[in-house]
Amino acid sequence: METTVSSQSFVQTRIDRNWPDKDSGSFEAFKDLVSQQVDAAQWPLAASVHKNVLVYDGDAVRQAASTDNTRLALMAEWSDALLIGPGVFAIRQALPDGTVIDRATDIFEALIDEEKRTKSGGGDHFAKPGANDRVWNVLQKHCLADPENFARYFSGAAFDLACRAWLGDGYQMTAQVNRVNPGGAAQVGHRDYHLGFMTPERMMDFPSHVHHLSPMLTLQAAVAHCDMPLETGPTQLLPFSQKFFEGYFAFSRETFQAYFEAHSVQLALKKGDAVFFNPALMHAAGANTSKSTYRMANLMQISSALGRSLESVDRVAMALALYPVLLAGRQSGSFSEAEVDCAIAACAEGYAFPTNLDNDPPVGGLSPMTQAQRTKRALAEERSVDDFADEIRAHAKTTQP
Numbered sequence: 001m002e003t004t005v006s007s008q009s010f011v012q013t014r015i016d017r018n019w020p021d022k023d024s025g026s027f028e029a030f031k032d033l034v035s036q037q038v039d040a041a042q043w044p045l046a047a048s049v050h051k052n053v054l055v056y057d058g059d060a061v062r063q064a065a066s067t068d069n070t071r072l073a074l075m076a077e078w079s080d081a082l083l084i085g086p087g088v089f090a091i092r093q094a095l096p097d098g099t100v101i102d103r104a105t106d107i108f109e110a111l112i113d114e115e116k117r118t119k120s121g122g123g124d125h126f127a128k129p130g131a132n133d134r135v136w137n138v139l140q141k142h143c144l145a146d147p148e149n150f151a152r153y154f155s156g157a158a159f160d161l162a163c164r165a166w167l168g169d170g171y172q173m174t175a176q177v178n179r180v181n182p183g184g185a186a187q188v189g190h191r192d193y194h195l196g197f198m199t200p201e202r203m204m205d206f207p208s209h210v211h212h213l214s215p216m217l218t219l220q221a222a223v224a225h226c227d228m229p230l231e232t233g234p235t236q237l238l239p240f241s242q243k244f245f246e247g248y249f250a251f252s253r254e255t256f257q258a259y260f261e262a263h264s265v266q267l268a269l270k271k272g273d274a275v276f277f278n279p280a281l282m283h284a285a286g287a288n289t290s291k292s293t294y295r296m297a298n299l300m301q302i303s304s305a306l307g308r309s310l311e312s313v314d315r316v317a318m319a320l321a322l323y324p325v326l327l328a329g330r331q332s333g334s335f336s337e338a339e340v341d342c343a344i345a346a347c348a349e350g351y352a353f354p355t356n357l358d359n360d361p362p363v364g365g366l367s368p369m370t371q372a373q374r375t376k377r378a379l380a381e382e383r384s385v386d387d388f389a390d391e392i393r394a395h396a397k398t399t400q401p
Contacts, residue, residue: 026246026250027250027255027256029244030241030244030246030247030250030256030259031259033240033241033243033244034238034239034240034241034244034259034263036052036086036239036240037052038052038054038085038086038239042085043077043081043085044077045060045064045073045074045077046077046089047060047092050090050267051239051265051266051267052086052239052240052265053086053088053089053090053237053239053265053267053275054081054085054086054088054089054090055089055090055091055092055267056089056090056091056092057091057092057093058091058092058093058094058096058158058272059093059096061074061091061094061157061158061161062156062157062158065157065158065161071161074161074165075161075164075165076165078161078162078165078166078276079165079166082165082166082219082242082276082277082278083278084243085240086239086240087239087240087241087242087243087277087278087280087281088237088239088275088276088277088278088281089275089276089277090267090269090273090274090275090276091158091162091273091274091275091276092270092273093270093272093273094156094158094159094223094272094273094274095153095156095158095223095272095274096156096272097152097272098271098272100149100152100153101153101223101225101271101272103146103149104142104146104149104153104225104298105225105226105296107141107142107145107146107149108135108138108142108177108179108225108296108298109296110145111135111138111141111145111177112133112135112177112179115135115358116133132178132179132180132181132184132285133177133178133179133181134176134177134178134179135176135177136176136356136357136358136361137174137175137176137356137357137358137401138175138176138177138298139173139174139175139300140401142175154173158274159221159274162219162221162274162276163219163302166216166219166276166278166302167218167219167302167303167304167305168304168305169305170305171219171302171303171304171305172302172303172304172305173300173302174300174301174302174303174354175298175299175300175301176299176301176357177296177297177298177299178285178296178297178299179294179295179296179297180232180233180285180286180287180288180294180295181288181294181295182288182290182291182292182293182294183288183289184233184287184288184295185287186233186236186284186285186286186287187284187285188252188257188284189236189238189251189256189257189260189261189264189282189283189284190251190252190282190283190284191215191247191248191251191279191280191281191282191283192218192220192279192280192283192301193218193279193301193353194214194217194218194353195210195211195214195248196214196248196279196280197353197362197366197367198248198366198367199365199366200248200249200252203248203249208245211245211248212245214248214279214280215242215278215279215280216304217303217304217306217307218279218301218302218303218304219276219278219279219300219301219302220276220277220278220279220281220283220299220300220301221274221275221276221277221299221300221301221302222235222274222275222297222298222299222300223272223273223274223297223298223300224269224270224271224272224273224274224297225271225296225297225298226271226293226294226295226296227269227270227271227293228268228269228270228293228295228297229268229290229293230266230268230286231288231289231290231293232286232288232289232290232293232295233266233285233286233287233288233289233295234266234267234268234269234286234295235266235267235275235283235284235285235286235297236260236264236265236266236283236284236285236286237264237265237266237267237275237277237281237282237283238260238263238264238265238281238282238283239265239281241280241281241282242277242278242279242280242281242282247280247282248280251282256282260282260284264282264283264284266286279301315347315348315349315371316371316392316393316396318347318348319347319348319371319375319392320388320389320392322343322344322347322348323375323378323379323385323388323389324385326340326343326344326375326379327379327382327385330379331382340376340379341376344372344375344376345372348370348371348372348375349370349371349372350370350371350372351370352367352368352369352370353367354399355368355398355399356398356399356400356401359397359398359399360395360398360399371392371395371396374391374392374395375388375392378391
């Protein structure tokens with residue numbers, strides 16, 4: 001039987017790992033895509049359009065949330081904006097109560113001070129570790145520190161509607177505070193979780209349809225905890241870039257980075273404003289060139305309920321049981337390297353997330369080392385069963401809250 005294979009099947013770049021260096025057409029297509037201009041008439045519920053960013057009024061959003069027809073119309077418009085539109089929208093005064101935000105800010109600053117004092121936390125994804133201040137898992141820390149404030153912070157309709165518009169029911173919230181201090185440098189332009197947290201070599205292991213799917217599994221959001229004029233470095237955004245299929249590979253390349261630096265846009269924010277964007281949108285925290293503003297944003301990464309396995313599995317127990325067999329088989333030659341890798345893939349945890357980023361930070365890379373990688377390393381070093389067990393048990397503890 002004759003079969004056909006899509007031109008993008010199992011990631012077109014397997015055929016030519018050097019694109020787009022050899023294919024200027026890809027870069028030209030990218031430039032054409034991100035040169036589009038938003039037609040405000042296509043987004044009737046937006047209050048305005050600023051530099052291709054759709055801007056909505058918080059009071060109007062809360063009013064729309066009160067009735068089914070307007071609520072569904074707004075969610076449909078946001079979904080289209082994230083998928084086929086500019087890929088980003090902002091809500092002015094998404095959190096209208098400044099006292100609630102100020103209390104949360106006090107909590108976040110206390111956490112930053114405590115983690116500096118204890119030298120805990122650390123690591124970052126797209127900026128030099130330690131250059132600014134980041135608090136991992138601030139969602140849990142916020143809730144435990146002041147559940148009343150947490151409830152007030154998240155009880156408004158704006159966030160829930162935005163999350164449901166992109167992810168549907170059962171979404172799972174996570175949050176990480178980022179404070180870019182005066183003089184803090186900008187991040188490099190990038191895409192986000194999932195594939196955006198991988199090296200190009202790791203991305204190659206995922207077929208093309210997963211490159212389309214990855215952005216639909218998460219939603220990015222940022223709440224301004226202070227006024228953010230442009231000199232404080234609000235997020236740099238490149239509208240429509242989420243539609244460029246090859247972006248997970250391309251955006252780290254010099255030509256794309258240079259274009260991003262020249263053409264990305266920024267939206268000045270007020271305390272309580274929020275920005276939501278497709279994780280495939282090319283973006284970066286901006287440089288804080290102010291003299292005295294500590295620009296704080298609560299960054300949220302919200303996940304689809306559908307990215308879950310069917311059963312809960314004790315992979316630590318499995319790895320400990322399997323390791324002696326693989327070690328002996330590797331030493332005797334009864335298992336080839338390929339067979340060992342296949343057995344590890346069926347047994348061990350091969351993905352770094354979710355994890356406790358305080359204890360298991362992405363130091364030296366975009367993600368921590370996985371259980372599967374630790375197993376392969378131990379086998380290559382022919383470590384003893386006891387040594388391996390100690391490492392795997394200790395690693396399991398670091399991943400827990």
